[in-house]
Amino acid sequence: MLIVHSPDALSADSDAHRVAGRRVALVPTMGALHAGHLALVDEARRHAEVVIVSIFVNPLQFNRSNDFDAYPRPLDADIDMCRAHGVEVVYAPTAADMYPAGFQTHVQPGPLADVLEGEHRPGHFRGVTTVVAKLFGAARPHVAVFGEKDFQQLAIVRRMVADLDMGIEVVGMSTVREPDGLAISSRNRRLTPEQRAAAVCVPASLAAVREHLAGGERDAQRLIAAGRAVVDAEPLARYEHLELIDPDTLAPVAAIDRPARAVTAVWFGEVRLIDNCPLVP
Numbered sequence: 001m002l003i004v005h006s007p008d009a010l011s012a013d014s015d016a017h018r019v020a021g022r023r024v025a026l027v028p029t030m031g032a033l034h035a036g037h038l039a040l041v042d043e044a045r046r047h048a049e050v051v052i053v054s055i056f057v058n059p060l061q062f063n064r065s066n067d068f069d070a071y072p073r074p075l076d077a078d079i080d081m082c083r084a085h086g087v088e089v090v091y092a093p094t095a096a097d098m099y100p101a102g103f104q105t106h107v108q109p110g111p112l113a114d115v116l117e118g119e120h121r122p123g124h125f126r127g128v129t130t131v132v133a134k135l136f137g138a139a140r141p142h143v144a145v146f147g148e149k150d151f152q153q154l155a156i157v158r159r160m161v162a163d164l165d166m167g168i169e170v171v172g173m174s175t176v177r178e179p180d181g182l183a184i185s186s187r188n189r190r191l192t193p194e195q196r197a198a199a200v201c202v203p204a205s206l207a208a209v210r211e212h213l214a215g216g217e218r219d220a221q222r223l224i225a226a227g228r229a230v231v232d233a234e235p236l237a238r239y240e241h242l243e244l245i246d247p248d249t250l251a252p253v254a255a256i257d258r259p260a261r262a263v264t265a266v267w268f269g270e271v272r273l274i275d276n277c278p279l280v281p
Contacts, residue, residue: 002089003079007098007138010091014052014140023048026141028132031055032072032186033081036176040145041085043173047143053082054091054135056098060106060127066270072189091139098134106130110163112156115250116243116263117274128153129160136166143169147176149183151263151276155250175275177203183275195268198236202266205230205242206277209262213279218255220244223262231266238267244279256281 004010017024025048027040037053044051055078062068075092082090106126113125136144146154158170176184181203182196191199205227212226224242231239242264244253253260256279263276 001083001087004089004091005093005097007093007134010052010089010138011140013089014050014138017050018140018142022050023142024050024052024140026135026139026144027051027053028135028144028146029053029055030057030071030186031078032074032189033078034184034186036147036149036184038081038085039176040147040173041082041087043171044143044145045086047145047169047171048141050088051086052089052091052139052141053087054093054139055079056091056093056131056135058098058127058131059095060099060130061124062127063121063123067272070190070270072186091135098131107133107160109156109160112152112159112250115152116241116245117152117265120240120265125153125156129156132157133160133164136161136168141168143171145171145173148172149175149185149275151247151261152250155248181207183273185273187271187273190271191268195236195271198234199266199268199273201231201234201237202264202273202275205264205266206262206275209242209244210277210279213256213281218257218281220252220254220256223256227262227264231264236268240265240267240272247278 014024025044027044029037057071107129109125109129154172161168161170180200182199208230209223209227212223227242231237245261247261260279265274
């Protein structure tokens with residue numbers, strides 16, 4: 001397995017694979033790898049002969065400095081996990097590699113970034129689109145794989161790729177979950193045991209929305225109320241939002257009369273967990 005730190009070195013290796021006729025897939029991560037990331041690697045393997053995993057905690061997408069400082073960075077363990085899983089290349093740049101002195105160009109996303117997470121995390125998606133564009137430029141992949149847990153991020157990246165003619169296939173991978181239903185996330189490591197037990201209210205709230213929908217309820221506000229009630233009943237949880245949206249435009253829907261998406265964010269102390277699920281009438 002090759003480990004590279006500079007964009008030039010990554011581009012040179014990727015170009016060699018492309019010249020040899022091998023398809024290249026990129027799995028962008030911020031490290032602290034878990035089973036969800038390995039599922040992305042497995043999906044990437046179905047699309048390409050060469051899999052690149054990038055590991056970079058991107059400072060541009062954090063709007064809270066304490067969140068950035070607390071983000072786990074077990075790089076050696078991550079590299080060992082990639083090696084054991086058959087990854088061909090790990091790209092692990094430093095902040096200086098990604099944003100050298102004089103860096104001043106950013107990728108500004110459009111209206112898809114102004115709602116939902118964008119309302120609660122100003123500048124977050126500008127940081128996401130900037131770093132993803134740089135990763136695409138260095139890795140030059142044929143395909144990139146992202147998890148659907150960050151559903152809005154996936155939609156924004158797809159829009160960027162289409163709008164900027166990047167010619168990269170963007171694949172979304174279904175959320176990988178713990179046995180109790182909690183979406184696997186690097187942030188789960190920061191939960192206390194009590195908070196971790198309480199966090200099952202997040203997938204349970206989405207399940208309540210689906211159950212009421214299956215029971216015939218179509219009104220979005222009543223479905224949201226059913227989901228919120230589950231979170232409100234958990235003392236350790238602090239509700240932020242639960243919204244039912246069009247999966248393409250991310251605009252809120254008044255009723256579930258066509259496929260939609262439920263998206264939510266809930267706080268447990270200083271840890272913010274997000275989740276989502278498809279809704280089919």
